[in-house]
Structure formats: C-alpha cells, structure tokens
Amino acid sequence: MTDKRRYVELLVNGVHVRLQFDTASDITLISKRTWNLIGCPQVLPTEHTARNASGDILKLVGIIKCSVEFRDNYFTGNCYLTNRHDLDLIGIDWIDKLNLWDVPLSEICMMKCTNSPRDLPMVHVAKKDITIEDLLQKHKKLFQNKLGCCTIGKAKLYLRQDVKPVFCPKRQVPYAATDKVDKELDRLEKLGVIQPVNYSAWAAPIVVVQKANETIRLCADFSTGLNDALQNHSYPLPLPEDLFIKLNGGRYFSKLDLSEAYLQVEVDEDSRELLTINTHRGLYQFSRLPFGVKPAPAIFQQIMDTMLSNIKGVAVYLDDIIVVASSAHELMSRLDVVLNRISQAGFQLQKEKCQFMLDSVKYLGYIFDKDGRRPDPDNINAIKNMPTPTDVTTLRSFLGMIGYYSMFVPQMYKLRHPLNQLLMANAKWYWTKECQYSFDEIKRILSSKLLLTHYNPKLEIIVAADASNYGIGAVISHRFPDGKEKPIAHVSRTLNPAERKYSQIEKEGLAIVFAVKKFHKMIYGRRFTLLTDHKPLLSIFGSKSGIPAYTANRLQRWAITLLAYDFRILYKSTEKFGQADVLSRLIANQKQESEDSIIATISLEEDIHQILQVAIKATPLSAEDIRRYTQEDGELKRIISYLEHGWPSHIDNKNIEQYAHRRNSLSLVDGCLMFGNRVIVPTSLRRKVMLELHAAHPGVARMKALARGYVYWPNIDAQIEEYVAKCSACAKAMKAPRKTEMQSWGTPSNPWSRVHVDFAGPINGKQFLIIIDAFSKWPEVHYMKYVSTQATVKKLRQVFSCFGCPDILVSDNGPQFTSAEFSRFCIANAIRHIKTPPYHPQSNGLVERFVDTFKRALLKAEGEGEIEDIIQRFLLSYRATPNPATNNQESPAEVIFGRKIRIPMEQMKPKPEIIQCKNKRMERQFNKRHGALPRRFNVGQAVMARDFQGVKPTWKFGIIVRRKGKVIYEVKVGQKIWVRHANQIQPTRQEWEIESDRKHDIPLNILTESDNEIKKDPNKKKTCTTLPRRSQRIRRKPNRIKINPKDRYYP
Template sequence: MTKAGDDDWVKHAGLVNRECERFKLSAMTEDQFKCLVFVCSLQSPEDADIRTRILSKIEQCPNMTLQEVTAECQRLVNLKHDTSMVENNGQLPYVRAVSGKNDSRSRKVSHTDNQPSSPCWSCGGWHYKRFCPYKEHCCSKCHRKGHKENCCRKRTHKRHSLKPYSKKYRFSARTNKILVSHNRARICRQRKYVNLDINKKRARLQLDTASDITLISRRTWNLIGKPQVLPTTQLAHSASGGKLNIVGEVCCTVSKGNAKTNATLYLTQNPGLDLLGLDLIEALQLANHPINHICSAVRTSKPVEKDLKSVVLERHSQVFMEELGECKKVKALLILKPGVTPVFRPKRPVPYAALPIVEQELERLQRSGIIEPVNFSDWAAPIVIVKKPNGSIRLCADYSTGLNEALEAHQYPLPVPEDLFAKLNGGKYFAKLDLSDAYLQIPVADECKHYLTINTHKGLFRYNRLPFGVKTAPSIFQQVMDTMLQDIPGTAAYLDDILIMGTDYADLENKVDTVLRRIADYGFRLRAEKCDFYMEQVRYLGFIIDKNGRKPDPENVEAIKSMPPPTDVSTLRSFLGMVSHYGVFLPDLHRHRAPLNCLLKKDTKWFWSTECQEAFLKLKQLLSSNLLLTHYDPDLPIIVAADASNYGIGAVISHAYPDGSEKAIAHAARSLTMTERNYSQIEKEALAIIFAVKKFHKMLFGRQFTLLTDHKPLLTVFGSKKGIPVYTANRLQRWATTLLGYDFKIKYQPTTDFGQADALSRLIGLHEKQEEEVLVAAIDVEAEVHKILSDAVSGLPVTFEAIKEASKKDNVLKIVRHCILNKWPSSRLHGELLQYFRRRESLTVVDSCIMFGHRIVIPRNLRHQAIKQFHSGHPGISKMKSLARSYAYWPSMDHEIEQKCRSCWSCQEAAKNPTRAEPQPWPKPDGPWQRIHADFAGPIQGRNYLVVVDAFTKWPEVYDMPNTTSESTIRRLSGLFACFGVPEILVTDNGTQFMSSAFKRFCNENGILHLQSPPYHPQSNGQAERFVDTIKRALVKGGGEGVPEQVINKFLMSYRVTPNPAVPEGKSPAECMFGRKIRTVFNSMLPPRKTNKPTNENRKVNRSFQVGEKVLVRSYQGNKKWEPGVIERRIGNVLYLVRKDVGKCIRHINQMQRNDSTVVTENRLPFQLLVDSSPKNHHERKYRKDKRRREKAVQPSRVMERKRNATPKLQVDPRKKSYTTDFKGGRCDDGPPVNSRKL
C-alpha cells in the first residue's frame, strides 16, 4: 500500500488504519507479523512471481516462521535461476572433486543436461529422487522413512534455521549457494599437492586443474589465522552435479616461490576439501613449470570402497554441529579431603588495554552457560589470560593455587595399554574420534560449583561445566567414556580419544554409526577435522597397531639412531653422560667407551678416528636396544626429563624401578628454528619441557609424573603453589597454561647428572624432521607473542622500527639483550641494570626488542616522546600509570609519570582537592570555660542565632540576635562573660562581625586569644558548626510545639542535663559546668531525700511559736518598734501569719519575739482571760524585776574552759545548696510563695 499523490495525510492514515484492522494484527503471532512485513517488502517487479508463491505458501501453512519463509524464498530463487540456466545453456564454474573407487554399479559423471531442475525433496541434494541415498533413512521427527530431518514436512512449533558457520558472520538470504558434491566414483592412486604460503602461513592444497575456483576447508582456514569471511554469491557445481555448501569467500595473499598474488578463496564446510583451482594456477603461473617440481605426491595405501568420512559427516550432522555439547547422563562430582580449609586467591591484574576483550570473553562464556556470576564464595582461583594471534583471548583458571591440593582423588583408574590393545585386537581398519572441548561438555553438580569459582576484575564467577585444569577431571571423564561405550564391542576410549576397530569396511561403518548414535544420545559433540574414519594403522602409547597386531613404534629410538657424531669435547661429554646414566644396564661399558675417553684427556688434540666412530655406533646400538628400553606401564612411576641447547631440544620418558634404576620408554629430539634460537635460555629450557609433554601426551595426561629440569628458575614458573607468576614472560606464561592440565611435580637436577636429556638436545640429526603438530604449536606461540608486541607498539607514538633501531643503539639495552640470550652475570649490578636483573625471569627478546611480560621496553631516547603521548589526554597519575603499564616499561617509569603530571600546569589548574589529611583534634582544655567556640546559625525562619559552646563541658548557649553586627555580638558576649567569666580562647569563623576592629579590640581588652578557622573549612570550628546543625534540626522537630524561643529553651534544658560521652566521666554539661546536678521537672518523680543538716555550735536554739501565742512583731511604720499580736497561722518553717490589733501581717521568726503575757487558747472562757490578764501583786513583780537585773549583771566568761577545734575558714562549695532570706513580693526562699494581697 502506497500513498497516492492526490491523497492528503488524513486520508492516507485512515486507509492504513482500515487495512491494519482488516489484517487483524491483534490476533497475529509475532512470526505471522514478521512474515507479513517480509511479503509486503517484496515490491520489486522482479519479485512479483516469488511474492505470489510465498503468499500461496503462507495461506496453506499459516504457522510458518520467518526462517521458513526465507528458506522457501531462497529455494524459489535457486529454482528460477537453475531453470534459466538450463534454458540458456549457461556455463557455471565446476569443482571436479572426485574421491573413491567406482564399483560395478558406478555411473558416469553427470553433466548439467542431466541435472534436475530443483533439489531433491527428500534430502535437499541436487539429484533425482530415484538416486537419493536417503530412501531408506528413518526421520527422527516423524519416524517415517524416505527423507532427512531437515526436509521433514511435519511442522513443529519451533523450527531452527541452519546454524551459520561462525557467529561473527551473518549472511543475507539472497546469498547464492554453490552446487557441488563428491562423486564416489574413484579415488586417485596418486594425488598431487602443492605447498603454498597463504597469509604467510604454510598450507597444502590438492592440485585440481578441473576446478575453476580454489576451495579451502575449515581446518585450512584455522591454519591461516582465521581471516574474515565475507558473503558470496558465487555458484559452482561438482563433477557429479551435487551441491557444495560454501560458507563465504576469504581474501588472502597467496605466494609460491617468487610468485605472489592477492586471491579470493572459497570456504567450504566439507572436511578435507582443499583444492587449488585454475584461478590460482594461472595467477601464480604454475602451469609453466613441470608438475613434479611444484607438487608432492601422496599415494594412498589401498583403494577404498566408500568415502566413509563424507557419508558419516552427512548422516550424523548433529554430532558434528558447531556448538558446545552437554552430557545429559552424568554430572561431575568433586569431593574435598576431610578438614581442608577453603583457599581464596585475589584477582590478578589485567592490563588496561586488555580489559575490553577480557570482558567480552567473560560475557561469551556467560552466554554459553559455561560460567555464571556469584556474589560470595569461600573458594576462588585466579585466571590466566592468553592472547591469540587473531586478537581473541583464551581464559584459563589456575586451580593449582589451592583447589587441586584439596580435592580427593577420583578413584577410577585410567585404562592400561594392555586393556586397550586387547579391545582393538583383530581389527584391520580403524577409526579415531576426537571430542571438541571434551571436559567442558561435562556439567558439574550444583553442590560442587562453588569450588570452581574464579576471581576476576569483574567479580566472582563459577563454572557450570568441568573446566580444564582440575586434577580429577581426567578420571571423571574417563569413567563417563567407559560407561558410554561399555556394551559396544571393538571400541576403546582413552580420555578424549575414541578408537574403533573393524574387521572390514562394513563392520567399521556399522560400529562407527553405533558409537555416533550413542554419542548423540549422551549429548556430546565431536570435532570433524580431528576425526579419522579410515586408517589401516594407528600409533598409540608407543606402539603401532595394524591388522598384524602391535609393534614398537620406531620413533621411540629415532632420536638415538639419527644422533650425529660429536664434533668437540663438549658434545662428547654430553653423549658419554647419557651413556653413563644407563650404564647399569650396559655390559662391558668401560671397554666400549675407552676410545672416546682418550679424547677427554688433558692436552689431547681432537681427532675423530675410525675407532672412535665404531665405538660411537656401538654405544648408539646399545642405547636403542631392548636392554635400555621398556614398554609403557602406568603402574610404574613416570619420569620425564627435558633439556635444551643453543640449537636443539631433547626429551626422554622413563620408568623408575624400585631398585632406583631407570629405563627409557621413548626418546625425542628436534632442532630449534631460527626464531627459537633467539629465545632466552629460560625460554629454551621451557620449550623443551613443553615439547616433551606434548610428545608424550598420551602417556602423561591424567597421571602423575615427575618433571626433571636442569634450569632452576623454572621451578618458580612451573612449580609454584601460588600459581603462575603474574609478570612471567609471554612465552613462559602461555606454556605454563598448557601445563595446568597435567598432574606433575617438577624437580631440579644438576647438569652433571642430566645426561639422559642433555645429549639429545646437543646431538641433533642434520635432517631432523620436525613434527607438524609441534611446528604448529610453536608457530601459534610465536604468533601470539608477536601479536602482543604489535599491540604494545600500537599504543605508542613511535613505530616498531624506531624502537627496534633505538634498542640496538641503547648501551644499557644492549647489555640486557646479551644477558637474556646468554647468561646473567653473577657479579652485583648497579643502576638500571639492577632493575632489569631483578626482573630477568619476565624479560624476553622478540625481534630484537626487549619485552617485559606483555610490555615493550622503551629505549632511553624515546621515553620522553612516550611520556608525552601517554599524557596527551591529560589523565591523572593513576590512569596514566595504568595506560602506560599496558604498553611500555622502563625503570623509574612511574616516577617520571608522576613528575610529568605534577609539572603540567593544565593538570594542576584543574586538579581536585588533595586527599583529606587525618583530622587533628583541638587540645583538650583543663577545665570549664577555658576555650569556647562561637558561630551564627541562620537565618532560620527569619531569625539569626548566636551559638556558643564550651569545649570542655559542651555547655551550650543560644541567643536570638536582632542582627549579626559586631556591636550586637559584643553586647551579647559581654553579658555571657559577666555570667560565666571571661574565657582564655575564643574560636570563630571568618565572619565580618568577628573580623572587625571593634571585635578585635573587645578581645584584646578582655585578654582573650581570638582564633579564626580557615575560609571555606568549617571543620576547623567543628564544635560550633556541629551544634549549629543540632539546633537547626531541633527547631525543625519542635516546630509545632510553640514559638522558637520556647522550643530552644526546652531543647537547651534537655541537652544540658543529658549525660554526654564527650564530657569527662560521661557527665551532663550542667553537672560538669557547675559541679552539681541542676533540678529539673524529673526530680519530682523521685522520693524526697532525708538529709542531716550540719550543726553549728554558734547557732542559736531553734525558736518556734504556736497558734494563739502572744508575740511582739516588728513594726516598720510610725514610731513604735514592736507591736503586740497573736499567731493565727503558721505558713512555713519560719513564716507566721500574725493578727494585730489592726490588720494582719506576715513576719519572719527573726522579726518576732515572745510576749510575756500568758498564752491564750481558743477554749478558755472570758472570765479566765480576765483573771490572767489582771496585774500581779507588787511583791511578785518586784521579785521578777530584780531577778532579771541580776542575770543581766553576770556576764559569761569569754575564755572557754574546754578545748575547741580551730574555726574553719569560709570556703565556697558550689555543690552545696545556698539559701537566702530575702523576702520580695510575698516570696521567701525558705518557703512557698505567698500572695500578700489575699491576706
């Protein structure tokens, strides 16, 4: 539906809405909607016919998925193209891939005229249905015969599209397919192969002048470094008219001799299909040379009746899928030794430049279900990261750091050679299957997963699959393999290799099918390029197995037989050292070596005579005889010795016997390449160990053995219980990861006692052919190291050539390079040489440049330029160090980086605040009110408050200030000082009121030391600042409880009486300030205290008056001093209400005295009162008067007769309660308040 030119937008929107409702989008599934969009997108006139057919197909099958629609569309395109090809008699490029010998029913090579117009509906191949090989095949989906699973017409809810060759490359649906298949007519008795250099990697392709294009298999693609695969539309047919699944095209540089060209190679999924076509034959001008000069002939041992491998790969495609398998029957169980302690190792540093690819690899492993993140684990192992030549990495867990020692051995024995050979006895033809990532296909039990935790810079992850490097993994895997194959005769499993024997081709094919079906049932996946389905003999565990039985492998003693004669005294000593090592088994050894011993005498001229040659040959014969050789027996201790010289490496695997003697199982040796001869000595020795372990892999893997070396530094690299050292040289680190999967103990043996391996490394045959597997491994390691070198240089502003030339001219680096390649001096070094000496085990030489781990060493004259480049983005010191440590190294690099950052004005100008120094507390005062802190709080609700806090007692004062001027501040502080005294120190901030001249004068006049905190650093006045924050929060909390003054007063009262841990002895501020507790409303909750009042001898006797008693009260009006009255009521302890003749008054006891008249009680009669008040007789009154006069005349003595204590001086004790006798407004401190107006 398209918008017409005269339609407006509103009308077009209505049409869209109507059509969407007609399609009922809400009722459609996601796949149906995708198919609708796909069909609607086919608007081109060329696609009209296909669109019609697709709509018809969808109408018939409404549940089709987008993948099915795409496949149907592609099928129609191919059908249309092929039809036009037949009509136009067009020519297509052909690939004449021919294999197998034609039998009596063989047919001639078909041509395009005999090809069908469409693929076979039973299998998808390009042949007529009557020739389909799947006529009797039973489909696993519908369980019917006559078609393959991918051509089954039974629909399922989930349909999976064919998996692309690599996850990295997605091809469009319009990519054309190349049509090729193998014609099983004949296999050539003698094939021609050409060795080419593709992307500087050696590869071998079969010469095929009948092929228009050049094809490579996946194995060759891996060998040449996995270059990028691009989509292709190229079509091709094979000689038999079948189809060939071409994944894509690869652009490469191809050379042969002096000829070199850029060519396009086509990648196929057919294993072993490597054809050199006419395109490269013409480009490299190979047709101009004799064929024998450019080809190597490979003769097959015997014609085969079938191309078994291609049939097997097609029939059991599920087992060979490009994915990681998962065992469905068994889970690995790891058992710890009793009482072990979990080992948690910290993460290892990851180079700054490698962080992105490490994170990508961790994400890939998570997506594959191999690992999963965890938040906590008692166990953790570090990881080792190895970078591959293509830029990706290999991540290995180093479980040698603790877990392997804690694991209980899995009590399942590995098969002994005799049992394996017994199962293969009677076989004429053999097949070998290899599992892809064998251990990772075994899931781990949930209760054991936390043992396999790894520690990375992204956190903790645990393995869900059995990883490489776990000690018990070989035994666990062997048990699974034996269980899987236990009821299939003629099969034997040894770790990840499965051997199958057959008495003839049919028997072998049947057994292979049975094993592959069992493997598919278990969920495993195989690696097609490493599987061999037709072999007449197989090498295994030091033997060759064929139809005649087994025999010792000649390679076991090939290194001895090809050993050349010694050329000097040094090589002769090595050879005789090897002879002496096995001397206990050699009869008449002294007689045989006598001619050679003569050459070792002092001052003897070297001359290799005929007698010496005969003695040498005789000793070689004895060394390779059965006297010194033994067969492999896994029940005996295994010893592997490896040594290296400047031009060769050698190794020997032996058995140790109870009497202490050793017998060799096999010897191995090879010469070093020109690149390997530039290795440092430690790298050469490590290479010899790796060569030995790989050479004797089948005898060593899964078993414990002893590794002997005469190079002591390797004990730290390969034998450390703490794992692989972090800063190990690149090659050593990669080789150390190879050894993680082996269970060994490495020991040092002096060179003088190391003859069994020393001679093999020095006496190397002139024409020693290197093992292809070892060569590939060496190339891979070297490619990885060069990749790291190029990555390191890519991050620098200088080129590799500049660093290389500057390194050759640098005097220090020349000495370092010489020491690396030869030997470090034993004398003490100084300066930069000492720094390099301390890191000697991590240094290596790569293409005349010195590498420190993964970092390149920068010569002195290029360091300033490197520093400048690292600082180009003005990173901080830490980030600049991290960046530099990812690429470069030189002594004192960190110090120079720090100097560069500190001297950069741009960095200093934009620098952050320095790291906070440790807070320095104020010195503690000796007593109250020595140092006080003051600050202003506010405005708070439109008000400003002056806050003062005593540093010793934490006693706070808060004043509501009308303004914040100096005058108001001085006035308030003056009143405060009048109450509590003048402090010694006053601490404030830099407010204008505190910095004015008036305030300075105020402090000077009062003798106060005024201290100010630094600007914008309130922490220096923390006492006041902290209480400002406290008072603000108090006002917020108590906002609804009254006016701010009331809220503040309540808060201050509570704060002052609350014990404070910052106050000495944890007292309250009030108690510490005044030496006593002040009374609060809470005191009324306590019972009254009974106190013993102190007595005073000078104090007068307590006086009291009773109600109704006559008294004389002090008069303060008129001329009368005393006035009579009667006590009417007692108000307090010393206050009385007195009724006078006129009115009433309140008087203190000190303002009253007794009246001599008789006390009148309320119940007396008026008569009695009259009698009592009548005057006495004259004599009685006279007697009393005289008596008082005499008493007054007698004065008491001023000198005391008894001894008295000294009168104490007056001392003020603030803790004791003081009393006053002031009476103001009807209130006395000794009694309750009285309202005088009510009296």
C-alpha cells in the same frame, strides 16, 4: 557417447574408490571429492609440481598417505591431492606396487558412459549400501559446531577434611586486552559455561592466552589452592594392556574427537562454588567442568566408559575414541553404533579432527595396523638421527648419556675407549674411524630393544627435559622397584632462530613443555615426576600458590599448559642429567609449530606512560631525575642500546645478564627503563629509594611487595632483606618466627617411665607440686610450704618411694630444677633429667594442661569446703575417670594399678556374694613356728588386758563384753571399752583357783561363739561372776631333742 577411458576399483582407506587407469602419469592423483569420501586423511605439504598432457601446471594441494587394497595385494602408499573435483588417476607408482602390468585390462578395468551419473564409492553395511558421507549425513547433528551437554552424568567434587577456602584476588588485565576478555566472558556465559555470582568463599584468578589464530582462551589458575584441597576421584584410568587388546587385530581404524570435551560435562550444583573465578568484571562460577581441575581426567573417563560400554572394537582413553574393525563393513557398523551412543549422551564432535577409514593409528608408543602392533620408530629417531659430535662439549654430553644407561650394557666400557681418548688432557680433536664405529654402535644399542622398555602406568613415570643453546630434548622413563630406570621414548628438536634468543630459563621451560606435549598420551591423568637441571623453574612450574604474577610472559603461558597435569617437579644437577642433556645438544633439524601467547603484557602507549607516572610518583624522585641519572648509568645505557639494536649472544656482566633474562618485559618510555610496570632505578638513586621504601619500617615481605609494585633493579630482593636485617629499630620490635613443626613426646612403654613435674600457684597463697605420669596420666598433687630445692627433692623421694624412680623426669627451668642439688639427686637415682626451653611451656604441655585443669577445678569448687578436701575429691575423681589419652581409654588408676579404684558411687551397685579364700598354707606355717593354739574367750569372762598407756606396757583386769571377730574382742576396763587382739588378752589368775565342778552362773548358750552381748536375767540377783572350771588335761614334760652330729637320723 561411450567413454573409452578405463577405471580400476580399489579399496582406499577401506572405501571403494574408482580411479582412471593412466600409464602416462608418474603419480597417483585424487580429487577433493574422493579425499572427503576416504575420511579426510591428513594432508602434508609438498614442494612437487605436476603438468598435464598439454603442459599446463596442475596445482597440488599436498601429499596423502593411505592404505590401498586390490584383490590380494595390499600396501601403504602416497598419492597427491588436487584442487579439482573430477580428477582421480592411478599412476605408474601404484601400478608398480600392485603389480598390474602383466594383468589383462579386461580383468581389472571397467568402462563408463559419459552421459551416465558418476557412481559414488560404496561399502556394504547391513542391507543398505552407504558411504562415509551417508554416515556423516545421518549423524549430522553431532557436527553442529556447538557445545554439547552431557546427559548421563555430572561432575561432583569433594574436599579433603579440614581444608579452608582459598580466595585469590583478581589479576589485572591490560586495557588493550579488556575487550577480548569481555567478549570471551560473554561467549562463555551465553554458552552456559559460566554464570555470574555475588559471593563465593572460593575464588581462583584467571590467565588469558592468545592463540596463534588471534582468538583467546580463558584459563582458571586452580593451582592457587583448590587442586590441593580436592580429593582424588577414585576411578581408574584404563591400562594400556586393556586398550591394546581392543586395538590388536584391527585392519581399519577411525578416530573421533570431542569438541571442547570437558566443557560438555556439567558440574553438580553443590560443587560449582569451588570453581569460582575472580575477574575484572567480578565473580563467575563454572557450571561446566573446566580445564585444569585435578579430578577432571578420572571423572571424564568414567563418563566415557559409561557411554561406550559393551561395544566391541572401541578403545576410549579420556577424550580419544578409537574404533577398530577387521573389515570396512564391520567398521561402518561399529561407527554407526558409537555415533548413536555419543548423540544420545548429548556430546558434540569436531569434524575437522575426526579421521575415518585409517589403515593404521599411533597410540601410546606403538603403531597398530593390519599386521598387529609394533613400536613407533619416532621413539628412537632422536637417537638414530643424532649427528656426530663436533667438539669436546658435545662429546662429553654424549658420554654423559652413555653413563646414564651403562648399567644395562655390560660391555659399554670397550666401546667408550676411543671416545674417552679425545677427552684426555692436551688431546687434539681428531675423529677417527674407530671413534665413528664406537659412536654408531652405541647409537644402535641405545635405540635397540635392549634399552627401551614398554609403557606400564603401574610403574613410576619419569619425564626428563633439557635444553642447550640450539636444541631441546626429553626422555620418558620408568623407574622399576629396584630403583633402575629404563627409557620408553626419546624426543628432541632444534631451536628456531627466535628460540635461540630465549634466555636459558625460557629454553629450559620450552623443553619441559615440549616433553609434556610429546608424551601427553602416556602422562595425562597420571601422577609423574618431572626432572629439570634448572632450579629456578621449580618455583615457577612447581608453585603451590599459583603462577607467579611477575613471571615472564612466555613462562606464564607454559605454566598454564602444565596446569592440566598432575606432577611433582624435582631438580637434578647437570652432571647427573645425561639422558636428556645429550638430546638437546646432538639433534637433527625439525620444524616448530606456532605458539600461543599471553596477552597479559599487551598494553597501549598511553597505559605505559600512565604506569611510568604511577611508579615514579611512589618514589621521592621525578621522572626527570630518573631520566637524567639513567643516561649517566653505564649499565642502563648498555641495556637501552641492546633494546634498540638487539641483544648479543654472550654477556659477560652479571647484572646485565639479569636484565637479559627479563628482556621480554623490558621497555623504554620517555628515556626511562621499565620492567613491566616498574621503573628501573639507576644505581646512584637506589640508596635514596631504599630509604623511602623503608620509611615506615615495614618487614621484608611488605617492603618487597611495595617495591614490586613500583621499582626494580638487579638483586633488589636480597638488598631489601639485608637492609631490613641491619635496621636496629626493626630488630628490637621483631615478632616471633613462625612456629616449627610439632614434635610430640613419644608414648612410654611402661607406667612411671617418664614423669612431668611443675609447680602450680600461688593458689590462695599456696604452692602445689604437680607430678604427672606420661603413660597412665596418674596425677600427684602435694601442698608445698616451701618451694626450695631441698623441699622439692624431699617430696619427690616420698613419691618415688611409693611408685619407684622414673627413667625420665621432665621439668621447666625453675630454680628448683636447675640447681646442682637437684642434678645430684637425679644422678644418684639414675634419672635422666630433661629441661624444656625457657619460656616455652608447650614443651612440657602434659603437666601444663593438668595445671590448668587443676586451677579451674579449684575455682569451680571455691566455698565448698577446705582446700585440702577439695583437692582430694578432685584427685579421686580424676584418677577414676577414663582418660581418652590412655590405651583403651582407661582411667589412670586402671592403667597404673591394673584395677579400678573404689569411689562412693560404687555403693550404688548391688554387691555380689564374696567368697573369702584363706591362705591355709600361711596359717599352718605360722602356727607350727610359734606353737600357736586356739584362744577363745566368752562374753562376761574376766580377763587381763594389755595396757599400752604407760611408759611400759602392763596388764589390767577387765571383762569381755563383745566379740568382734575371730580374734578381736571388746574389753571393759573400768569405765572404758578397749579393743584388743586375743594375743593381748590373758585369762585372770583367779579362775585357776575356782573348783572345776562349780556351777556356772552364765548359761551355756552365752559361752558359744557369738557377736551378741551378755543377756541378763532380770529375776536373778547380781552375784559374783563364776569362772569356768580348770582344764583336766594331764600335762607331761616335753621330750626335747638332743643334737648329736654322729647320729644319722632321730626316732
């Protein structure tokens, strides 16, 4: 039997699909079978209903957006998914878009026999025709709903230098949640994600999150110390420009999603101890890469790049894999290669989140399709859909945003003028056409390319989020090198009725998490700055010691979400926060997805009663006392009423407002108010409880810790601080505060510019003055018989006469240095005197360290000689030894003198030949000025030597016995040997009377220059010594000059 129906073959999402040609259908319908074949695109809910030709209702599952191609016609349109497996119709909507009315049916349609098997949609790949189903069937091992294990690399973590292990105690899990946590721990252990250990130097606490589907997720809070101790993994994340090049020109796209991506990567065995978690069942170590470790994104990106390298048309950003091609045939070929690589690497995919044969993809603020790249309109929808202000508050927020962006719009002040009139004093609210025009024009400018900038990870990334009573908004921006900021995208949404009841801190936290999720692709794995105008969030989301244990349930959940991001959170006042503030006030209605919840607050009724009893037993009161005085307390009665009947939208009492912020943690047990596991103490009993808390005089921190385990009331921390501060017993025994940051002395630029002085002793009953040069580390040690100011000043003058006066002198507060006389001495010598704080020797640490070295040196050398000799040996060694604190590690002597000083060790070195250079010029000047002539005496010559022993110097007769140098002689005078200079020796007058031709008794060789003594002839008898003959030179009277002022020159 022949089927008279006609079919059209189209390309839907790049897949050949046959649809029945039906001009009686207003809409196009596809079956679930066809939906699977075209890649399971996203199905959006629809409120429309359809009826068949018989009038029966046809159930529609939802609406699908897909790409359609027929011959040369191409469009993106919607079709409806039915729950039937055999209903595929092309209706009037697609017939109109394909413009098929004027085309003969014989050219576009085909017939099909009812008794023949239904043909499957096909694409041609290589030599074999395969479908998407065939491709998925071929790689079915990738979709087994199990945890994969990467085979091409492991994660290795490296610690920073000099970090200490951080071991955090376990966090309590409520009894009602214990079973779920146990099952999750068992599941992870069975999968090989974690393994039990008996000991670890590192440990992080866990936080348990209950998902919307009632399952739980176990998270490790590595912000407690590990993340700060880890080095960054030096592997770059891909730049958008590189990814855009791979995506541009594509016509067909597919997205692949890895199942629990990070947990598929093994951790190196040496790094597993760092990833230890502390649970109620003991310690476990992660053997797979967990969520929230700071280097994880870079490690995972490196593995992904290794796995999918050298494949055309593949863009990889962390766990997002996008495959792009210009034709369906090419896309299927590339998908086949990619799936093979993923299979070989040991990973598993999550089929429900994979999408195939898409006509476009959204990525990093852009939409990529066959027409190329264009900005994502969602980035500006928050501004384009902004409703008109209805009062002064919303208008002021809008103008605040304008002020933030006005630097980019020179003529903005003209547009603002009609709006500014509404903010004037006593102005009535009247929204005119001029106001509406200005508002619309400003929105147009704010959403234009004039203000939006392209995403560039090389620039600083700023994320600002804010919340109002009925909406939240966020902006992601770039800060340029000149300090200006330009937005990349804006987002906002309204709060649902439940969220509007949140406290303000919860609304602000919700805004931050909303922003981070929306901008995830642009900020994940990169450092960014998070701005908020709510200061309390800094301690919750920016804490370096982990998520605060007493943070509200909802805020804990959001803090866990932020653990995966690398950011710093800063506070910005509301007045300067216009870019995000207006988005939270002027917003369009949007739907909100269901959220996860922290199960840490789940508890059974018996547990609550037990907690109440434990809390009350810690106080000197009974539960009856708490219950009775709670009923008499006006504030607590109102709190109980609010718990039973709902909280009001406005609270005028500050104390009750504090309770409102903690409403999610409040409960009523047996007439007693509880805040978590702490009993709320009525006002009349708080003084008594405070006395009990401070009975053992604990400090502020311990007293707060004790209180946080049992009792609560508003401002209890401040009252504890005040109570401890006023306790006289605690004040008297107060310990020293924590040391401030070290401020070292700067290095002087010259020797002897800054000196440090101090006294050392008594050592063996003696006091020593120590002086250290800060530049060269040259020490001076002087024994001080007296340690008075006068003696100190005298000794310093002696030292300064050798080295000069320093610019700065540093000393302690000894009486020698604080006297008026010492001040006058410093002023007179232009010395700046710096005194260190009393009882703080660290401020004069340079000399203090030397004093310690000096004392230990004397102790070690005790008994090795006189103390003065020991000191001099120590100083010689210290001054000649290279000092690591000096430039180039030179010795103090080298720094201060520019040379090494000679020590006894020097004699072990061979001496090089020394050529002594005389100062000829100085000799000539001296000889000319004094008329000096050479004077030479011979050994054995009788002379007159100068005698300095008497009151007045005289001359004594002697004999030259040795010549020690050019002008130094040894003269024998009587039985003594004197050493005299040639200028202190005169020839004897006797030699002038000796005849010049008298024969010499002394051989001539003895008269020559020699250092030898006189050689005696043993055969000759001793006779009188003969003197050399007198000089025969003719002496003339000098012709002395006579000065005549009129003469111009003299011959």
